[in-house]
Amino acid sequence: DFMTAEPFRIKMVERVKKTTKAERQQWLKEAGYNAFKIKAENVYIDCLTDSGTSAMSSEQWSALMLGDESYAGSKSFFKLEKSVQDVFGMPYLQPTHQGRAADYIMAKLYAEEGKYAIGNMHFDTFRGNAEILGALAVDYVVDAGKDTASPAQPFKGNIDLGKMQQLIDENGAEQISVVIITITCNNNGGQPVSMQNIREVSELAKQYDIPVVIDAARLAENAYFIKTREEGYQDKSIKEITREMFSYCETATMSSKKDGMVNIGGLFVTRNKDILEKAQQLAIVHEGFITYGGLAGRDLEALAVGLQEGCDEQYLEYRIKQAEYLGDRLLEKGVPIIEPTGGHGVYVDGRRFFPHIPQCEFPSQRLVVALYEEAGVRAVEIGACAFGSKDPETGEDIFPDIETMRIAISRRVYTNSHMDVIANALGEIYKNREQYKGMKLVYEGSVTSLRHFTAGFELL
Numbered sequence: 001d002f003m004t005a006e007p008f009r010i011k012m013v014e015r016v017k018k019t020t021k022a023e024r025q026q027w028l029k030e031a032g033y034n035a036f037k038i039k040a041e042n043v044y045i046d047c048l049t050d051s052g053t054s055a056m057s058s059e060q061w062s063a064l065m066l067g068d069e070s071y072a073g074s075k076s077f078f079k080l081e082k083s084v085q086d087v088f089g090m091p092y093l094q095p096t097h098q099g100r101a102a103d104y105i106m107a108k109l110y111a112e113e114g115k116y117a118i119g120n121m122h123f124d125t126f127r128g129n130a131e132i133l134g135a136l137a138v139d140y141v142v143d144a145g146k147d148t149a150s151p152a153q154p155f156k157g158n159i160d161l162g163k164m165q166q167l168i169d170e171n172g173a174e175q176i177s178v179v180i181i182t183i184t185c186n187n188n189g190g191q192p193v194s195m196q197n198i199r200e201v202s203e204l205a206k207q208y209d210i211p212v213v214i215d216a217a218r219l220a221e222n223a224y225f226i227k228t229r230e231e232g233y234q235d236k237s238i239k240e241i242t243r244e245m246f247s248y249c250e251t252a253t254m255s256s257k258k259d260g261m262v263n264i265g266g267l268f269v270t271r272n273k274d275i276l277e278k279a280q281q282l283a284i285v286h287e288g289f290i291t292y293g294g295l296a297g298r299d300l301e302a303l304a305v306g307l308q309e310g311c312d313e314q315y316l317e318y319r320i321k322q323a324e325y326l327g328d329r330l331l332e333k334g335v336p337i338i339e340p341t342g343g344h345g346v347y348v349d350g351r352r353f354f355p356h357i358p359q360c361e362f363p364s365q366r367l368v369v370a371l372y373e374e375a376g377v378r379a380v381e382i383g384a385c386a387f388g389s390k391d392p393e394t395g396e397d398i399f400p401d402i403e404t405m406r407i408a409i410s411r412r413v414y415t416n417s418h419m420d421v422i423a424n425a426l427g428e429i430y431k432n433r434e435q436y437k438g439m440k441l442v443y444e445g446s447v448t449s450l451r452h453f454t455a456g457f458e459l460l
């Protein structure tokens with residue numbers, strides 16, 4: 001097969017700026033060594049997130065012009081409805097302005113004060129919503145999911161059924177208000193969840209009448225991993241797989257900014273009419289009328305098309321292989337990453353990269369700073385700063401199991417030459433790793449779980 005290049009060609013380009021190391025050092029200082037505070041125009045390759053950063057296709061740009069901006073009953077809503085039903089196999093949807101708004105509605109309907117919400121690894125925005133409501137969000141990803149060096153494990157996003165059963169046995173099923181399966185599991189490397197696990201989690205939950213929700217931001221990437229890694233799915237289409245995944249849940253939320261291939265938007269999708277009606281009430285107050293949910297008609301059009309493109313198998317093959325390409329280049333240079341490489345980027349293991357920098361001195365954040373300094377590449381820390389917490393009684397720092405720098409890859413945006421820049425720069429930093437020292441946190445906001453967005457650091 002000679003046709004191994006990108007399944008698209010470039011019709012419009014956006015200039016990016018090359019800068020000098022001295023400039024970048026100055027900008028880092030001004031930003032308090034926090035990547036979120038660096039101006040985007042001073043970034044050469046932006047891998048902060050894969051969220052809302054996709055390049056839209058010519059079909060999506062032309063669909064924008066068809067946007068029906070009617071307040072109620074917009075034609076664009078019905079196009080989106082058809083596309084969502086096709087991909088999810090579920091009847092009802094409520095659009096939202098982005099994923100966390102759908103999380104909020106879902107948390108209001110499914111998380112209860114003092115009760116558990118079981119997940120593989122809850123994404124921050126659901127966790128925040130749940131905690132505000134007084135719910136107890138627990139992460140029950142399988143142990144392999146916390147081991148960065150287990151390349152032979154194909155589904156490191158799976159939920160540990162044993163832990164779930166134990167929580168039910170010890171507390172009684174009525175103390176668990178919901179199970180949320182995040183596909184793919186963002187917090188430990190964009191790792192997929194197998195169909196078997198989704199099915200078994202759902203069967204266990206059903207025995208005890210616990211509703212199952214899927215956080216579906218990266219639904220197509222998860223489906224592609226099932227197709228290529230799980231016995232029995234090789235001959236199924238991506239949409240047959242997505243529909244089967246959602247057949248095991250009552251409700252799904254989605255940040256459309258990922259596999260929806262759009263720059264803004266979210267979805268709340270359900271098969272339960274009662275839940276839909278409640279979601280609509282919350283949407284009217286917080287988002288907008290039920291047929292637009294905080295989005296313009298043109299946004300609904302772009303999403304209707306984008307969801308279909310996100311499920312295209314040729315696109316997905318390119319997508320997953322690009323992340324794998326970067327992962328393989330890094331492994332060749334000895335750079336320790338979460339293996340196998342996940343769906344939406346590569347996660348470098350900060351502790352194995354800088355073994356001499358203790359977790360309390362933010363090794364992954366130090367790597368984020370080094371990578372920007374050397375090559376103008378912006379990644380993000382998912383480690384001691386972002387996921388650290390404080391003991392509610394003693395106020396002492398608690399450090400997370402996962403200590404990484406995430407290099408998130410935007411969809412259809414960068415070429416493999418850009419991936420080479422990242423790999424080469426990290427290879428150099430790795431060679432000189434012993435010269436780097438840790439960092440000190442000198443400013444944090446009042447909400448610990450959100451401190452990474454505004455934190456200030458000093459170099460040690």
Ligand code: F0G
Pocket residue numbers: 048049050051098099100101103123125182186215217254255256257265266
């Ligand atoms: N769920 C998952 C699994 C996510 O990764 C995100 C966002 C959300 C929900 C919230 O969606 O941003 O549209 O409000 N993740 C981004 C990231 C921000 O960088 O991983 P949103």
